[in-house]
Structures are given as structure tokens and as C-alpha cells.
Amino acid sequence: xxxxxxxxxxxxxxxxxxxxxxxxxxxxxxxxxxxxxxxxxxxxxxxxxxxxxxxxxxxxxxxxxxxxxxxxxxxxxxxxxxxxxxxxxxxxxxxxxxxxxxxxxxxxxxxxxxxxxxxxxxxxxxxxxxxxxxxxxxxxxxxxxxxxxxxxxxxxxxxxxxxxxxxxxxxxxxxxxxxxxxxxxxxxxxxxxxxxxxxxxxxxxxxxxxxxxxxxxxxxxxxxxxxxxxxxxxxxxxxxxxxxxxxxxxxxxxxxxxxxxxxxxxxxxxxxxxxxxxxxxxxxxxxxxxxxxxxxxxxxxxxxxxxxxxxxxxxxxxxxxxxxxxxxxxxxxxxxxxxxxxxxxxxxxxxxxxxxxxxxxxxxxxxxxxxxxxxxxxxxxxxxxxxxxxxxxxxxxxxxxxxxxxxxxxxxxxxxxxxxxxxxxxxxxxxxxxxxxxxxxxxxxxxxxxxxxxxxxxxxxxxxxxxxxxxxxxxxxxxxxxx
Amino acid sequence: xxxxxxxxxxxxxxxxxxxxxxxxxxxxxxxxxxxxxxxxxxxxxxxxxxxxxxxxxxxxxxxxxxxxxxxxxxxxxxxxxxxxxxxxxxxxxxxxxxxxxxxxxxxxxxxxxxxxxx
Numbered sequence: 001x002x003x004x005x006x007x008x009x010x011x012x013x014x015x016x017x018x019x020x021x022x023x024x025x026x027x028x029x030x031x032x033x034x035x036x037x038x039x040x041x042x043x044x045x046x047x048x049x050x051x052x053x054x055x056x057x058x059x060x061x062x063x064x065x066x067x068x069x070x071x072x073x074x075x076x077x078x079x080x081x082x083x084x085x086x087x088x089x090x091x092x093x094x095x096x097x098x099x100x101x102x103x104x105x106x107x108x109x110x111x112x113x114x115x116x117x118x119x120x121x122x123x124x125x126x127x128x129x130x131x132x133x134x135x136x137x138x139x140x141x142x143x144x145x146x147x148x149x150x151x152x153x154x155x156x157x158x159x160x161x162x163x164x165x166x167x168x169x170x171x172x173x174x175x176x177x178x179x180x181x182x183x184x185x186x187x188x189x190x191x192x193x194x195x196x197x198x199x200x201x202x203x204x205x206x207x208x209x210x211x212x213x214x215x216x217x218x219x220x221x222x223x224x225x226x227x228x229x230x231x232x233x234x235x236x237x238x239x240x241x242x243x244x245x246x247x248x249x250x251x252x253x254x255x256x257x258x259x260x261x262x263x264x265x266x267x268x269x270x271x272x273x274x275x276x277x278x279x280x281x282x283x284x285x286x287x288x289x290x291x292x293x294x295x296x297x298x299x300x301x302x303x304x305x306x307x308x309x310x311x312x313x314x315x316x317x318x319x320x321x322x323x324x325x326x327x328x329x330x331x332x333x334x335x336x337x338x339x340x341x342x343x344x345x346x347x348x349x350x351x352x353x354x355x356x357x358x359x360x361x362x363x364x365x366x367x368x369x370x371x372x373x374x375x376x377x378x379x380x381x382x383x384x385x386x387x388x389x390x391x392x393x394x395x396x397x398x399x400x401x402x403x404x405x406x407x408x409x410x411x412x413x414x415x416x417x418x419x420x421x422x423x424x425x426x427x428x429x430x431x432x433x434x435x436x437x438x439x440x441x442x443x444x445x446x447x448x449x450x451x452x453x454x455x456x457x458x459x460x461x462x463x464x465x466x467x468x469x470x471x472x473x474x475x476x477x478x479x480x481x482x483x
Numbered sequence: 484x485x486x487x488x489x490x491x492x493x494x495x496x497x498x499x500x501x502x503x504x505x506x507x508x509x510x511x512x513x514x515x516x517x518x519x520x521x522x523x524x525x526x527x528x529x530x531x532x533x534x535x536x537x538x539x540x541x542x543x544x545x546x547x548x549x550x551x552x553x554x555x556x557x558x559x560x561x562x563x564x565x566x567x568x569x570x571x572x573x574x575x576x577x578x579x580x581x582x583x584x585x586x587x588x589x590x591x592x593x594x595x596x597x598x599x600x601x
Contacts, residue, residue, distance in 0.1 A: 019490065027494035029487040068486040074501045075487060075494075350493020463490045474492070 005046030010417040014460025026420035099152035100362035103376035107166040148389035169203035204249040225278035269304035275317035343455040348473040352420035
């Protein structure tokens with residue numbers, strides 16, 4: 001008689017039901033009483049099938065138990081111990097992947113001097129202040145970036161450009177000209193194209209706002225919350241806080257720009273860990289539709305770095321706000337905590353990632369001199385470059401990157417149930433923490449698992465109590481968020 | 484599935500992909516449990532049947548179908564323009580001594596054109 005044991009999954013409960021999040025497939029199944037009893041019974045270790053059916057005979061008849069075992073085997077939640085689970089194949093794309101998003105750093109200059117900045121702060125990769133690169137991207141390079149985007153989008157009928165910096169709006173003239181040029185060239189190529197940008201909001205003038213609204217440019221504002229929190233790190237060169245300048249401009253933008261939802265992007269530090277208060281301020285008082293939070297990227301030991309205990313505290317705060325999201329969603333009301341929405345979307349599709357993000361795959365970043373790198377955070381770095389917008393990128397280099405950064409290379413991730421959704425985490429974060437892009441971000445594993453578990457519970461709760469709400473996630477993904 | 488309910492889109496796809504009534508190309512040696520229904524047509528060129536000519540070691544011992552099956556499929560089961568005797572008119576008994584092709588193929592009669600009848 002064959003002996004069966006549990007395979008890899010993460011189990012969770014929601015709305016009084018038991019669920020399995022299967023690894024590595026990322027499929028979510030709900031259990032009935034019989035399957036839950038089998039899973040529990042095997043939790044103590046592998047057992048022979050006849051022994052298992054005998055033990056459960058008081059509660060379930062023989063046929064029911066064997067049928068259920070067959071179903072659990074079918075979805076690979078359990079398997080015969082004699083047969084080893086087949087290893088996940090390592091599949092690296094064999095031919096160039098269409099580019100979906102090009103992040104164009106139109107300038108590496110900024111009118112703020114945020115102390116934690118990954119571009120200018122202590123952990124910078126490229127010396128943009130004393131380096132060889134121009135401070136502003138020329139119109140010519142920007143046009144080449146457009147041509148590159150259209151060319152590299154290959155068979156895709158749609159292309160997307162995200163403008164980034166430095167402070168993006170410091171090079172508004174080039175941005176403006178580039179959008180016009182890109183629209184014309186996309187139409188000639190028979191493609192559609194759209195745009196987004198990230199800004200600190202301090203340079204939003206009425207004419208800029210007018211342009212962004214008319215051109216339907218998606219806008220993300222970097223802001224850390226109410227005045228006291230914003231002004232801790234997001235300061236001008238002379239140390240004055242930026243809130244007083246930014247806030248009225250944000251209000252003006254939100255009042256005028258209605259063609260695309262406008263989101264806030266918050267950097268969390270040890271000193272500004274107050275998620276609910278930040279969220280309230282940004283939505284209720286400033287009027288943002290969505291707010292996304294990300295812990296600051298930093299080497300360990302920096303004053304603003306979130307320590308281990310800080311991550312626990314952060315998780316607790318995320319959970320509180322996520323509970324609000326769930327309550328609103330059960331009543332089909334909007335809630336703007338975008339971290340939950342994005343994770344729910346991934347859970348809904350059952351994404352099982354080989355790579356943590358699209359960098360080097362469907363997303364790349366361009367520096368002001370037109371060099372193409374892994375993503376905008378590495379723009380201008382020769383060590384992480386693939387080529388230039390002028391001469392194109394090397395597919396061999398890209399493939400080599402994809403080969404060495406596949407999740408199967410990350411030994412630490414192989415025993416983690418959250419790897420379908422995390423795949424080791426941000427390359428830039430790993431580079432900053434451990435000096436190498438191919439290292440998994442072990443400092444936030446607990447946080448990722450805790451957060452994924454919370455989102456699975458919310459997903460299960462919605463699947464049971466308001467399944468219609470999840471239909472909004474059926475469509476293919478929106479372009480990748482850049483921060 | 485009766486005991487597991489697929490919840491997300493991936494689970495739906497998994498459920499559909501592993502449905503047991505789903506037919507697939509299977510080798511004859513895999514036997515009935517994997518192949519609940521007859522697999523017709525045998526060896527037809529429409530079906531991908533690996534292992535006709537050589538097995539994984541380059542020999543014929545481990546073929547998923549015996550080579551002799553090829554001869555019989557040309558003769559009866561499937562259209563394949565090979566030269567086999569005409570069983571309807573001229574050689575009704577050419578396979579009479581061959582009950583199981585794999586074992587008895589040497590007993591298949593050799594048929595020669597009847598020169599006298601010409």
C-alpha cells in the first residue's frame with residue numbers, strides 16, 4: 001500500500017473555511033471537512049493510505065476518503081512519498097521578451113535633498129553629481145528612447161513610458177516634447193502608447209497640471225504623509241521641509257486632473273512608521289485615490305533603516321489598515337490601500353514568479369545619456385547595463401542576467417512558501433543590502449510571509465463573502481508600478 | 484472535484500488541466516488506468532506516437548508499440564500506402580497463423596503474385 005505525505009503549501013483560514021495556497025503553482029483551493037481532516041492527519045507525517053482511511057473511518061466512509069486523497073494528489077497538495085516531487089523547471093526565455101515599460105530618467109537632478117534617497121543618499125550606485133552623465137536628458141536622447149520603446153515592444157500593440165528622475169519635472173520641456181513626439185511615432189507604427197510619471201509635486205505649476213490632465217499622464221506623487229512626517233526627510237537643500245510647498249500643489253492637481261487615478265507613494269522609515277495616520281491624511285485631507293507604502297531601501301545600520309522589530313510593528317500597522325480595506329470591499333466601497341489591492345491581484349491570478357519583478361524582462365531604465373539598464377534604480381550603472389537606446393540592447397546580456405537571477409538559483413527561497421509571490425524581492429534592495437542583485441532579501445522574509453498571509457486571509461474572506469468583488473482582478477495586469 | 488473548490492484563476496486552470504476525463508496521447512504500455520478508452524486510430528499519422536522506430540536506447544526492445552503493429556496498421560486500421568497483401572480478394576488467410584503479431588510475426592505468409600492466373 002502506498003504511503004502519502006504532504007507536499008508544499010501554506011494553509012490559512014478565512015470566513016470559517018480552510019484554504020490551501022499551493023506552492024509552487026500559487027493555486028488557491030478551499031477544503032471541505034474530509035480534505036481538511038486528511039491534511040491535518042498528514043500534518044504529523046506521511047502515512048499509508050489504508051491506515052489513513054481506517055483512522056478517518058468514524059467520520060468519513062472509505063470511498064470518500066480515497067476520492068479526496070486522489071483530488072489532493074491531483075492538485076499536488078499531497079503525493080506518494082516514494083515518488084519525489086519533480087523539480088521546478090528553470091525556464092529562461094529563449095528569445096527577446098517584448099518591452100512593456102521603459103522608465104526614462106529625464107534628469108538626475110533634484111530640487112529636494114531627501115536624506116534617505118537611493119539616488120543621492122549614502123547608498124547611491126551611480127555618482128550623478130560628479131559623474132560623466134549630463135544632468136538633463138536631451139530632446140534627442142529622449143526621442144531615441146521613444147524609438148527604442150516602440151522597437152523593443154516588438155509584437156505588443158501597446159507601449160508604456162514612465163518618466164522619472166531626479167525630480168522629473170525639472171526637465172518638463174523635454175518631457176512635454178517627448179510625449180508629443182511619442183504619440184506621433186506610435187500612431188505611425190500602429191501602436192498605442194501611454195505615459196506616467198513620478199514627482200515630488202513641488203514643481204507642479206498650473207500649466208504643467210493642465211498638460212498632464214490633457215495628455216492623460218498617470219501621476220504618482222512621492223509624499224510621506226502629514227507635515228511633521230513629510231518634513232523629517234523630504235527637505236530642500238537648506239533643510240526646510242517641503243510639505244508647505246507641495247500640499248497646495250497636490251490639491252490643485254487632484255482638483256484638475258481627473259483623467260487618471262492619482263496615487264501617493266510613501267517611503268516608510270524608522271522615524272515615520274505611522275501607516276494609518278499617513279493614510280488618513282493623504283486620502284481624507286489631500287484627496288488621493290490610492291496610497292502605496294514601501295519601506296525605505298537602505299543598507300543596514302542607517303539611522304532611518306527599519307530594524308527587525310520595526311518590521312513587526314510595520315506588519316501590525318499594515319494589518320490594521322488592511323482590515324479597513326476588507327470591511328470596505330465587503331460592502332463594495334473603494335479603499336485606497338494599494339498594497340493590498342496589488343497583492344490581491346497577484347493572488348487572484350495565481351502568479352508564480354520566476355523573477356521578483358519585470359526588471360530586465362519587460363521593464364528597463366534609461367539614464368540621461370541614453371544608457372539602458374536593469375531598471376531606473378540602476379540607470380547609468382555600467383555593471384547593470386544592457387546597451388543604449390541608440391544602439392539597442394544585448395539579448396545575450398539580458399539572457400545571462402535572467403539565467404543568474406532565476407528564483408531557482410536562490411537556495412534560501414527554495415523552502416519558503418511565499419516564493420511564488422516574492423521570488424527573492426527587489427534587485428536594488430539586495431544590491432544595497434548585500435552588494436549583489438542576485439541575493440534574496442533575507443532581512444524582510446518574515447515581513448513578506450506575514451503580509452502575504454494577511455492578504456491570503458483577505459482574499460479567502462472576499463472569495464466566501466463577496467466573490468463578485470474579485471472579478472475586477474480578472475483582467476490582465478496594469479503596467480508595473482515604478483518607485 | 485467534490486472535495487476541493489478552486490478559488491483563484493490558477494486553481495481553475497489547474498482543475499481544468501488535470502480533469503481525469505481529459506484525453507491525452509498515451510503509450511500503450513501504460514495500460515488501462517491511464518487509458519480508460521480505446522486509443523483510436525492506432526499508429527495513424529494523425530496521432531503523435533513516439534517510439535515507433537527506436538526506443539530511448541536506440542534499440543527496439545522498449546518501443547511503446549511493437550514494430551509489427553506498424554505492418555498491421557498499414558494493412559487494416561489506418562490508411563497508409565504500404566504494400567500489404569489484399570486480404571479481401573487474393574490472400575484472405577495471409578495472417579491466419581499469426582495470432583499475436585509481436586510473437587508470431589515470423590509466421591505471416593509470404594504472398595507471391597500468381598503467375599499462372601495472368
